[in-house]
Amino acid sequence: MGVKQKRARYKEEFRREILDAARELFINEGYEKFSLRRLAEKIEYSPTTLYLYFKDKDDLLFAICEEVAEQFLDNLDRVGTLQTDPLEALRQALLYLMEFGLENPNQYKVFFFTNPMVYGTQEEFMERDSMARNSYFAFRKIVQDCIEAGRLREMDTEVLTQVLAVAAHGLIAMTLFNRSFPWADRQVLAHTLVDGLLRGYAP
Amino acid sequence: MGVKQKRARYKEEFRREILDAARELFINEGYEKFSLRRLAEKIEYSPTTLYLYFKDKDDLLFAICEEVAEQFLDNLDRVGTLQTDPLEALRQALLYLMEFGLENPNQYKVFFFTNPMVYGTQEEFMERDSMARNSYFAFRKIVQDCIEAGRLREMDTEVLTQVLAVAAHGLIAMTLFNRSFPWADRQVLAHTLVDGLLRGYAP
DNA sequence: TTTTTTTATTAACATCGTTAATTTAAACCT
DNA sequence: AGGTTTAAATTAACGATGTTAATAAAAAAA
Numbered sequence: 001m002g003v004k005q006k007r008a009r010y011k012e013e014f015r016r017e018i019l020d021a022a023r024e025l026f027i028n029e030g031y032e033k034f035s036l037r038r039l040a041e042k043i044e045y046s047p048t049t050l051y052l053y054f055k056d057k058d059d060l061l062f063a064i065c066e067e068v069a070e071q072f073l074d075n076l077d078r079v080g081t082l083q084t085d086p087l088e089a090l091r092q093a094l095l096y097l098m099e100f101g102l103e104n105p106n107q108y109k110v111f112f113f114t115n116p117m118v119y120g121t122q123e124e125f126m127e128r129d130s131m132a133r134n135s136y137f138a139f140r141k142i143v144q145d146c147i148e149a150g151r152l153r154e155m156d157t158e159v160l161t162q163v164l165a166v167a168a169h170g171l172i173a174m175t176l177f178n179r180s181f182p183w184a185d186r187q188v189l190a191h192t193l194v195d196g197l198l199r200g201y202a203p
Numbered sequence: 204m205g206v207k208q209k210r211a212r213y214k215e216e217f218r219r220e221i222l223d224a225a226r227e228l229f230i231n232e233g234y235e236k237f238s239l240r241r242l243a244e245k246i247e248y249s250p251t252t253l254y255l256y257f258k259d260k261d262d263l264l265f266a267i268c269e270e271v272a273e274q275f276l277d278n279l280d281r282v283g284t285l286q287t288d289p290l291e292a293l294r295q296a297l298l299y300l301m302e303f304g305l306e307n308p309n310q311y312k313v314f315f316f317t318n319p320m321v322y323g324t325q326e327e328f329m330e331r332d333s334m335a336r337n338s339y340f341a342f343r344k345i346v347q348d349c350i351e352a353g354r355l356r357e358m359d360t361e362v363l364t365q366v367l368a369v370a371a372h373g374l375i376a377m378t379l380f381n382r383s384f385p386w387a388d389r390q391v392l393a394h395t396l397v398d399g400l401l402r403g404y405a406p
Numbered sequence: 407t408t409t410t411t412t413t414a415t416t417a418a419c420a421t422c423g424t425t426a427a428t429t430t431a432a433a434c435c436t
Numbered sequence: 437a438g439g440t441t442t443a444a445a446t447t448a449a450c451g452a453t454g455t456t457a458a459t460a461a462a463a464a465a466a
Contacts, residue, residue: 035422046446048424057423087405112381113316119383126385136384153406155395159387160404163374163396170373171366178315180322181339182329184362192358193366200403201363202290203356238453249415251455260454 015053018043019063023107026064031109036060061110062118068107069131072100073138080142087151090142091194094168097139098190101172108172139165167197218256221246222266226310229267234312239263264313265321271310272334275303276341283345290354293345294397297371300342301393304375311375342368370400 021043026034036057040047054060079096083089101108111132119125125133140161146152152160171193175183183189224246229237239260243250257263282299286292304311314335322328328336343364349355355363374396378386386392 036424037422048447049445051424052444112377122383122385125383150406152404155404156387159391159395160399162387163392163399164404166373166377166392167370167396167400168373169377170369170371173376174315174369174372180325180328182325184359184365188362189366189369192362193370196363196366196400196403197370198403198405200399200401200405201355201358201367202401202403203353239455240453251416252414254455255413 011053015063018050018053018060019067022060022064023067026106026110031106058118064107065111065118066131068104068111069135071107072111073131073135075100076135076138080138085151086142086145086149087198090146090152090164091198093139093142094164094194094197095190097165097168098171098186098193101169102175102186105176108176112169113173113177136161136165164197167193214256218266221253221256221263222270225263225267226270229309229313234309261321267310268314268321269334271307271314272338274310275314276334276338278303279338279341283341288354289345289348289352290401293349293355293367294401296342296345297367297397297400298393300368300371301374301389301396304372305378305389308379311379315372316376316380339364339368367400370396 018039022034022039025039025042029038036050037047040050050060054063075096076093079092080089083092101112119130119132120128140157143152143161143164144157147154147157147160171186171189174181175186175189221242225237225242228242228245232241239253240250243253253263257266279296279299282295283292286295304315322333322335323331343360346355346364346367347360350357350360350363374389374392377384378389378392
């Protein structure tokens with residue numbers, strides 16, 4: 001009964017086409033309403049066709065995560081090299097992270113809150129080259145520079161990097177997911193958070 | 204074809220029975236595997252029976268959230284009154300929050316990361332009495348005491364409370380959801396985070 | 407006992423991710 | 437050309453989800 005038939009000449013090309021459509025679907029319809037079937041409908045293919053280009057849903061989400069991470073990393077690098085003062089670079093990086101999450105909620109949700117294992121085990125995450133991993137490295141570099149310049153207390157770089165990251169992510173995640181709560185202005189929260197992390201709230 | 208028939212004599216009683224079973228299901232099987240149908244099977248009732256006691260899934264989740272929040276609030280109050288030093292009380296409260304989330308991941312996920320609107324609009328959240336709201340109030344009180352005692356910088360209580368909360372939540376949420384990432388020891392992270400928030404990371 | 411109300415069930419719908427079997431189109435080969 | 441092989445896409449189906457409407461069963465009220 002198939003009336004129209006299409007051929008995707010090059011696998012890579014079509015993969016990109018699918019990913020573009022997926023990203024658009026995420027942005028337009030939101031993270032919650034995304035589904036393989038809707039995506040298939042959007043690109044006017046049968047749902048099963050997707051399985052010729054992606055192993056499963058997680059595989060597709062992983063690809064999207066990498067796209068998002070790439071975009072994020074590009075901007076983070078610009079932020080990092082723009083400032084001469086390492087501490088100011090860190091401040092800007094933290095602010096940028098939060099801005100990125102808040103301005104691209106759907107992409108952020110895919111990136112940080114989908115299937116918790118799309119990047120494999122912890123060892124695999126650190127060994128395999130991925131945009132997500134490189135983002136972390138870039139961020140860690142900024143933190144390290146601060147420590148080496150004596151602008152941050154001497155302490156375990158890994159721990160400090162992670163603490164700073166989770167604090168920033170917390171602001172994004174909470175204001176994004178906990179919509180019933182009357183949050184203060186996000187800009188104010190973001191700046192206050194960075195201030196507190198760097199200077200502390202004690203007088 | 205119904206062979207066995209049961210009667211739930213008192214609506215409230217049965218509601219509790221359902222909630223207990225739901226909580227158990229959450230704890231044993233995990234957040235991801237929870238479903239109304241599994242719950243129904245567990246209590247040996249038909250799935251539709253649940254709809255006689257809860258409007259829909261969100262309504263049930265809300266009830267569970269409130270249970271979790273009640274438990275959380277009880278312990279938070281104990282922490283708050285145990286310490287004489289307000290700043291130490293805050294430190295303990297933050298540590299307890301993180302401990303609670305990390306030790307009860309399933310309940311935490313229900314509480315903070317299910318349907319973002321179970322508590323209604325932001326106005327409704329603040330006006331309606333709820334354990335979730337009261338938890339926030341209790342936490343805010345601890346922060347306020349610190350400010351009034353001059354142990355924290357003078358600033359908007361609401362903003363400061365929220366910033367401290369999201370930072371702590373970030374640690375929980377990230378280590379809970381981002382399982383592919385090789386996090387440092389959570390205890391270390393938690394203590395370092397609180398330290399940083401109160402004293403700052405700058406030298 | 408008969409009627410009414412409460413409680414529970416069955417059947418069904420729309421959605422989801424996914425697999426197996428099958429059809430269609432293109433590419434290849436004398 | 438025509439026939440064969442390979443690649444691409446589709447249909448049908450499975451098991452699972454939340455949810456609604458129609459119906460049966462039991463308890464309470466009359």
